Amino acid sequence: MAPGIKVIIVGGGIGGLALAIMLEAAHIDYFVLERSSALRAMGGSIALNACSLRLLEQLGLWQDIQKIAKPIGAFHLRNDDLSFTGTIDFTFGETHYGYYGYVMTRPALFELLKSRVPSTKVLLQKTVVDMVEDDYGVVCWCSDGTEHRGDILVGADGAYSTVRENMYSRLKMQNRLPPGDDRCLKPTHICVLGVSEVLDPNVFPAVRDKFSTFELMLSQSRHCSVWLSPIEGNRISWCYGSKVDAESPSLANNGNWEKTPSKTERLLDDVYGLPTAYGCKVGDIINSTPKDLVSSVLLEEKFFETWHSKRVVLLGDACHKILPFAGQGAVHAMLDGVCLVNLLYELQGASTSEVEMLFQAYHKERSGSARKAVIGSRLFGQFVIAEGRLAHWVRRIALSVLPHCFTRALTDRVMRDRPQLSFLPQIEDRGAAKAWYC
Known part of the structure; x- marks a missing residue:
């Protein structure tokens, strides 16, 4: 188990709160720095699939999810006169992967996660403005003049992450930042x-x-x-x-x-x-x-190549901003979290070299899947909302001619990564299409 380390989480969104719950389960010390004056979420609906629901069941949240959510049955694609283009069926989810996909309001999911994080662990109105990492830990300063110390710092502060901005600024000065990571996000x-x-x-x-x-x-x-x-x-x-x-x-x-x-x-x-x-x-x-x-x-979308430096690491939208068409953003933030916490739980020492090796393992395990999610969400979005007669007929043919097994084969590739926390009792893999991680 991690040797008495302390984790600073910057960002009290869905990814940050999910990470906090996992650290709580691992008995790893942490606290959350949130820039807002209150923990709350705006927005419409959010979808979760089997990749994250198995983890949430392991964390004891499954019954609560079912109370606030509806299972997803299908997508119906129509023109604005209601003429029918086609449908994508998802009712096979429970038998195939162990869970239906579920849709709920973003505030409802946020409040559920928030209820499982002790309020004493969340510090509000803490806007991080600077940080320094060395062989002994990481120190960050907030706009209110306060100073916070820990062994590692996790930037879970969204697509326009100040943690990433600070880290990239230092890496750029050292000529260690890939040119692509230095380009600004462009809303689409x-x-x-x-x-x-x-x-x-x-x-x-x-x-x-x-x-x-x-x-x-x-x-x-x-x-x-x-x-x-x-x-x-x-x-x-x-x-x-x-x-x-x-x-x-x-x-x-x-x-x-x-x-x-x-x-x-x-x-x-x-x-x-x-x-x-x-x-x-x-x-x-x-x-x-x-x-x-x-x-x-x-x-906007962007996959960032650089996820970590000495003692600072990124999670969720801060390192892979995914368009929401396929409902993958929150799911992959949670998958980042389970990978990171599993590695932290097995950490033997807290030296800089050991932490850097842990971050390298985290990036190696998660980056390929996250990159595919960025690309897959973009392609699905282009498929369902692309304009023009050609796009219309491609949808018609794909949804009316291709067999359902083709949809399932594509979905199988998305749903096969259903990891769990290694130190908690394991949840049975109830799906006919078995997960990579049992």
């Missing part, structure tokens, strides 16, 4: 999203179905897409998406869109009148969403 899409209030199941019967069927509508004339999915609690999660010009002056630093009610309303104006498979207009679902729960977010 903008999303406006939210979750409706509780809906009447007599008016919206789809909300009481066992499975959540994603309805994806593509509007070629408006150059946008609308995603709708029933979730637990008789609500519907919605998302408007469109491409953006990465050079647009309306894109601010750190991925923040210049967000005003008027700008958001102008984007949504294009889709208010579109019909839905639920017998209402898109605008009816949007209007049922509390205004303060509507979020706008820019989306």
Whole structure:
């Protein structure tokens, strides 16, 4: 077991909290530095699959997940006049991998993870501005003047990570940073999203179905897409998406869109009148969403080659920013965490050389899978939302002609990595398609 080391986690998002829960289970000392004044999450829905659900069951969270989530049944792809393009079935998930995919609100998952982390372990309003690592540990300073020491520091602070920025700045000065890692993130899409209030199941019967069927509508004339999915609690999660010009002056630093009610309303104006498979207009679902729960977010992707230095290591979006089309972002942040904690649990000493060897093993084990997730999510997004007649016919042919076994074969490649924490009782692999890690 790790010899009395202390881990500093920078970032109290889903990846940071999941890592904290795993460190708690391993009895490894840690604390979280969160820049916000409160731990909370905005956003619409989030999907988890068997790759992370087996781990969450091992951590004792499986029953709670089932209370806040719906199993995913299928994706239905439609045009904006509701004409049908095709469907992707996912109801084989439980028998094939041991779990259905599940969809829930991001705040619900966040609150569940937050409830398992002692509040004394989370320090709020701590914006890291500088750090130094040496043979004895790592020290970071926050904007409020406080100083924090540990043996290693984990940057779980998102796509625009200040930890990564600081680490890369030092590596660049030493001519040790690959040119690709020095390039800025370029947003490619903008999303406006939210979750409706509780809906009447007599008016919206789809909300009481066992499975959540994603309805994806593509509007070629408006150059946008609308995603709708029933979730637990008789609500519907919605998302408007469109491409953006990465050079647009309306894109601010750190991925923040210049967000005003008027700008958001102008984007949504294009889709208010579109019909839905639920017998209402898109605008009816949007209007049922509390205004303060509507979020706008820019989306980008990038795989970073450099994940660590002496005692600093990156996790989740900080080292592999994945587009959300295939629901892989949160999953791979958790997979990073299980790999890192397993290695920390087996750590024999806390010298710089031993920590660096641990980080090298972490990168070797996780980088290939994360890179494939970045590419796979992009390709799936291009498949489902690409515009033009050719793209339309490719979807029609792929979804109506190719057999279901082809979909399963592709999904098998994604779902085979279902690791667990090595030091906890193991969860049986209940799937017919066995995991790589039993």
